[in-house]
Amino acid sequence: MPLRLNDTFRDALTAANRPLYGGWITTGSPVAAEIMAGSGLDWVLIDMEHAPNGLESVLAQLYAVSAYPVTPVVRVPVGDAVVIKQVLDLGAQNILVPMISTAEQAREVAAAAQYPPIGRRGVGSALARSARWNRVEGYLANAADHVSVFVQIETAEGVSNAAAIAETPGIDGVFLGPSDLSASMGLLGQQNHPDVVAAVKEAFTAVGTTGKPYGVNAFDPDRADVYAEDGARFLLVGADAALLARGSEGLAHRFIGSTAHGTRASY
Template sequence: MKPNTAKASLDAKKKLLGCWLQLVNPVVGEMMGLGGYDFVLIDLEHGLGTIPDAANVMRAVRGTGASSFVRVPTNDAITIRTLMDQGVDGIMVPMVETPEAARAVVQACRYPPKGVRGLAIGIVRGADYGMDDAYVETVDDHTVVICQIETVEGVRRAKEIAEVDGVDMLFVGRNDLAADSGHILDLDHPEVEAMTDEVMAVAHAAGKTVGTVPSAGRNWQKLLSDGFDLVIPSSDISILRSFGQEEVAAFRTATNQGKQSKPVARGY
């Protein structure tokens, strides 16, 4: 199977930079991969895509050297198993709050006896449609399993979640964590910051990696220097939005048509 370059980099203790794909478009995915991102995160929770759309993005990204991760809408074994069959490099599951939920994620990614994934290696893309003889023996070593910690309860049980065998990474969803803790839109609130760092500490103590998104007061450079292993600062939508707003504002100024005020952009 194709090497998972992002997993290899994480195993080598390298820092990773990714890009969210909300539009779930193969052309955009290919451009981001060619642009040098370590991985693209195809977002099926908040993005505009289906499993077939995600599979087509994976095809486009495959030749760029980047890896393809997918965030599923919920902790659903059928969705996860289908994406595994399509050859995803990493699965991210939102709102994981218990070790039992984390084990369910791992089991959906694994063949028996370690999990519940159905065996169809003769037809699935992940196994090169039956042409990868070593797929069953190697797929676990090529897959990144990511549990999102996005609630106060998730933080409280983060140590237990990190200790689940097969979980590779905890990813702090700072937007939802701020909202759940009563500080909606304030990612830099001291309580949110403390919980974010607590998750990082317990993940590293368990030998797992940890990722997150930046905020106004803590950019991706600061997060990496603080010890985070992976950051996803931007999305295809935010890149288009930011560049478009800046270009329009420059045009208004240059043509003396009045400087257009820029709306506050929140999040990626």
């Protein structure tokens, strides 16, 4: 009997009647991935850009989350055609590509994620989990239906090109990264600075004109609420490493009154 792959993140966003809230998996741990996947969150981000992840560990995390009704998205470390091909062949159906600042970069990403003649994704589905080793009927012809591609705007230049990036064929949505955006604006570490927030909202407006969904990283719950009110359709609202760090600090503060370094915990 032919196998059917899961719906994509693009499909989940289209079907949703509210913003989708996700958790960032940064530890490289399949156990942490499974814990996050079973939490009730809508989606999880398996990160290869800032996390100790290679192809084998990403595959293990895709296995770990597959038993849960959560949508996994893999953030590749760079918009490189070889990396994108390898991650898609692992069976990742949804990718997020960081540091996209121009429409040309977005076109390169879209091409890397699609087979010829539209794109230039290398063909190896008979050997790969993506097509379940040729058990997914018609995978080569219909691969674009099984893959969604999102790009991340993280620079002031990207904000100025947000509409052109979003309307690129093959790009399914845009995610804003306020941390690197603040750095590009000379406001390192000030994600909630009014100018950074204004830039994020400027990008929201520009992407919104194209009809593509937009999302944002927002660990501050109040800020996340505001971004959701501004139309963000998908948000990252926490990360495994951050939850563990703050939770363990909370225990130290509650029972010892200090952190492991002997200084009082701050919140």
